[in-house]
Amino acid sequence: MMTLTNSVLEGNRLALARLLTQVENDSSEGRAALAELFPHTGKAQLIGVTGASGTGKSSLVNQLALHYRKTDGSRKRVAIVAVDPSSPFTGGAVLGDRVRMRDLSGDSGVFIRSMATRGSLGGIAQTTAALTQVFDAAGFEIIIIETVGAGQSEVDIARLAHTTLVVEAPGLGDEIQAIKAGILEIADVLVINKADRPGVENTERALRSNLELAHPTQRVFHHHGRSISVTAPATDSKLWIPPIHKTVATEGKGIPELAESIAKHAAHLHQGGDWAARDRARLGSELEAVLGEALMTRFHETVPQEQYDEIVEKVLSRNLSPWEAVKSLLNGSSE
């Protein structure tokens, strides 16, 4: 295994591809490699891209990657993890995000990996975070994660990424969609893609009024023919207010401005100490998940299966509540 991680660190693309598979399958080799690579992680900037299907997320990711590779002169190495849903019935998946990313082929500074959710519901797969760690260790400076296009409650991506883009498009939802909790609250940057389509003003107005509710700024009221300007109470200058960008990804319009906002957000996180805080929160919850799994394994090793089954039966016959059952299981007695 040592050789595979070494090859990955040396930039071997075939080794990287194979290791990603091991990690995605959560194999013991994959876990061992992750442990070896872990000291090399923590350098990449993670950008999450989420939003309903049909808003043009893949095209936007394609353009952003092109921007980092060509336009802005930094030639940062870009990895893309594109997540699409698995069928809950067959476990199969068609992963089609690459169709919109053909501009990136032939560039050895770009690596695109498609992954299926494999039963996970939060918009990304269980092992998506682990895949980004592999890319991070392999020296990719920018990692873009594209979630499945469910459009709601993809909170997992906000936990994983440093900067989360929420992509909307004109004509897809009304104001109530935007007001729904969750999706707007995770946005660090809002994008209205397909901004050459009719209805873009309505979408922008809906988003802006929602942002206003969350972050009041100066307003002008018209009252009996007089304009009254009211300045909202001075808010914390450290507060980040999500900017709204209009883009036409198929033509590359609005991309440099979007990239600038992403850079500003990263700088904001660094200045306010939030970068480290996000890292801490992310690694903390990862640690907890691993710990939970290890504790479960240890628990099942110590409690005989018969005793466990016996207690399940008691719960089934309503002789024991689940809370009492857990108490007695943890105390090691069958009462």
Added chain:
Amino acid sequence: MTEKKIRVLVAKPGLDGHDRGAKVVARALRDAGMEVIYTGLRQTPEMIAEAALQEDVDVVGLSILSGAHMALAPRILELLKSNGQTHVKIFMGGIIPDEDMPRLKDMGITGIYGPGASTDEIIKDVREAVK
């Protein structure tokens, strides 16, 4: 632990724009529980080999209706080989004249399917090939 999934790249090299067959096969493989990476129309051999590498697929399915199979197939085989992906099995579908089939098989193409081939047969052969 998740079990190992069969990963398949479905690609359409060449210049014809008929992707219905490729889509039918992609769906069938998905319904058989495989993960299908679909790359769309007009892929060059270089693009296909690059995608096969990045996605670490077990199988590449090529759909060719343009008649250019005798030029495209060897090129893709050669690129996969030079990338170190010798274990990847290649399947082909489309309009392939009978007399070309033995030569393609000799080159290392695992399975060739014409119009009217059953998706069940393709699924069975793919599963068999990656065992």
